Amino acid sequence: MCQQLPIDKIAVLSMYDMDGVTTVPVPGRRCPACLERGQTVWVIPGKCCPTCGTPVN
Ligand SMILES: [Zn+2]
Numbered sequence: 610m611c612q613q614l615p616i617d618k619i620a621v622l623s624m625y626d627m628d629g630v631t632t633v634p635v636p637g638r639r640c641p642a643c644l645e646r647g648q649t650v651w652v653i654p655g656k657c658c659p660t661c662g663t664p665v666n
Pocket residue numbers: 640641642643644650658659660661662663
């Protein structure tokens with residue numbers, strides 16, 4: 610049995626490395642705390658929101 614996390618959307622995150630900016634499409638979830646404030650912030654499941662620090666699973 611494999612269980613899948615509900616993924617809202619594929620988010621494109623910008624990753625910074627020495628050569629510049631790389632955009633990587635990853636499965637993302639919207640931060641619920643930021644969503645309440647009217648902001649859409651995409652977070653990789655299991656990471657914390659970069660804006661408010663809320664863990665997103
Ligand atoms: Zn947030």
